[in-house]
Amino acid sequence: MWLITSSVLFVLVNFVAGGRSPHADYVEQLVRANNFGTRLSNNIYEDARLDVPDLIRKYGYPVESHNVRTSDGYILQMFRIPHGRNQNNMPGVKKPVVFLMHGLLASSADWVLMGPGSAFGYILAEEGYDVWMGNARGSTYSRKHIRLNPDSKINKSFWHFSWDEIGNIDLPAMINYALAHTGQKKLHYIGHSQGTTVFFVMGSLQPEFNNKIISMHAFGPVAYMAHNKSPLLNTISPHAENIERILTRIGTGEILRNTSLSTWVGETFCRDGTVTQPMCRNMIFRITGRNEEQFNSTMLPVIMGHYPAGAAVRQLVHYAQGIVDKEFRRYDHGWMKNILTYGTTRPPRYNLGNIKIPTFLHYTYNDPLAQVEDVTRLHRELGAGIKLLVPDPLFNHIDFMWAIDAKELLYDKVLELMRSVEE
Numbered sequence: 001m002w003l004i005t006s007s008v009l010f011v012l013v014n015f016v017a018g019g020r021s022p023h024a025d026y027v028e029q030l031v032r033a034n035n036f037g038t039r040l041s042n043n044i045y046e047d048a049r050l051d052v053p054d055l056i057r058k059y060g061y062p063v064e065s066h067n068v069r070t071s072d073g074y075i076l077q078m079f080r081i082p083h084g085r086n087q088n089n090m091p092g093v094k095k096p097v098v099f100l101m102h103g104l105l106a107s108s109a110d111w112v113l114m115g116p117g118s119a120f121g122y123i124l125a126e127e128g129y130d131v132w133m134g135n136a137r138g139s140t141y142s143r144k145h146i147r148l149n150p151d152s153k154i155n156k157s158f159w160h161f162s163w164d165e166i167g168n169i170d171l172p173a174m175i176n177y178a179l180a181h182t183g184q185k186k187l188h189y190i191g192h193s194q195g196t197t198v199f200f201v202m203g204s205l206q207p208e209f210n211n212k213i214i215s216m217h218a219f220g221p222v223a224y225m226a227h228n229k230s231p232l233l234n235t236i237s238p239h240a241e242n243i244e245r246i247l248t249r250i251g252t253g254e255i256l257r258n259t260s261l262s263t264w265v266g267e268t269f270c271r272d273g274t275v276t277q278p279m280c281r282n283m284i285f286r287i288t289g290r291n292e293e294q295f296n297s298t299m300l301p302v303i304m305g306h307y308p309a310g311a312a313v314r315q316l317v318h319y320a321q322g323i324v325d326k327e328f329r330r331y332d333h334g335w336m337k338n339i340l341t342y343g344t345t346r347p348p349r350y351n352l353g354n355i356k357i358p359t360f361l362h363y364t365y366n367d368p369l370a371q372v373e374d375v376t377r378l379h380r381e382l383g384a385g386i387k388l389l390v391p392d393p394l395f396n397h398i399d400f401m402w403a404i405d406a407k408e409l410l411y412d413k414v415l416e417l418m419r420s421v422e423e
Helices: 007-014 024-033 044-049 052-058 120-126 163-182 194-205 207-211 231-249 260-269 277-288 297-306 313-325 335-342 372-381 406-421
Strands: 064-069 074-081 097-101 130-133 187-192 213-219 359-363 385-389
Touching: 044 052, 044 260, 044 297, 052 074, 064 163, 074 120, 074 163, 097 120, 097 163, 097 194, 120 130, 120 406, 130 163, 163 187, 163 194, 163 313, 187 194, 194 207, 194 213, 207 213, 213 406, 231 277, 231 313, 260 277, 260 297, 277 297, 359 372, 359 406, 372 385
Parallel strands: 097 130, 097 187, 187 213, 213 359, 359 385
Antiparallel strands: 064 074, 074 130
16 A cells, blocks of 8 residues: 655656666666566556556467456456466466455556566466456446446545455455356465455455465555554544545545556656656655665656556545554444444454465565554464565565565565465
């Protein structure tokens, strides 16, 4: 879960620090060697503008798009990489399924934008997995409903959801679809940030999914947030519900939709050679923790082309409620609607003890959004949780997705663990 606004980046034009990417030399070596099979794309400006399916096709991987209709009428788009490009590349061969779920304000682009050899979606496909990538309601690829309009200026009902609905409705629908389509009985689950939160929601409210999950890998696990170190979240949390009311009155239930403006900002202010690029990097570090060595600044235009991907204001409000309350509860609608919805004046706590499958909590000391104390409490309450510290003291919240050495520091270990629990 990370927050970065396109509008605030316009202050970059006033930033005067020098601006060569710390990894520019490395990129130039790749260019000279014509070696774009790993680490990054061969045209970052093109990658910033391609959607996820076209981005996957560009690099020679097979891709499928699937639509799933939820019980409350949302139409969710999923993307599938059924096999590898260089290895395990025979079509039609039945493979173990892995389901990937993105964080807040993100989309399935998380898993592929860093390119072959670096992005986990491609790595998993090359390792012999059938890769499915979900998109939560309200994000770039899931902005449809059978009757509600996300862009309506009058009726904001489309946006009346938090990550409770994503975990309790969207995730079960997508997982059931992937299993039915592939003919498998179980799959591996990997989530980042909010992608972990929604799994904990699903496992708590629908424990029958213990029978459908082989293993769960939580990157930067977010459930309890009592000790989070985000200045922004801690500042707005006491006022989040008022912010939602104000935004609703002015006609929006959405925050930070993906637009061409973000792409333009990335290409104009965040590319290599601009004096403003360090400010782009620092804006991300202020939310996710600082790790200069693992952040590939050259890829900022691609990142900004796919981020932010939109979310409901209520998703942010739900996190804020947990920060203030210091608990992991269902969404607080107010005492009267809580009685109608839950039968109690306060929303009930999620029962994490219902989660019985192997759950691996991958955490770090330099993650302001998933602090060690909160991860430890989560681990204690889970029915079957294992804590795993990433072996880099500066590894931060977004490094789980974009770190230069993510494969060596994290992904190889995850693959080892996945194979160890497969039947």
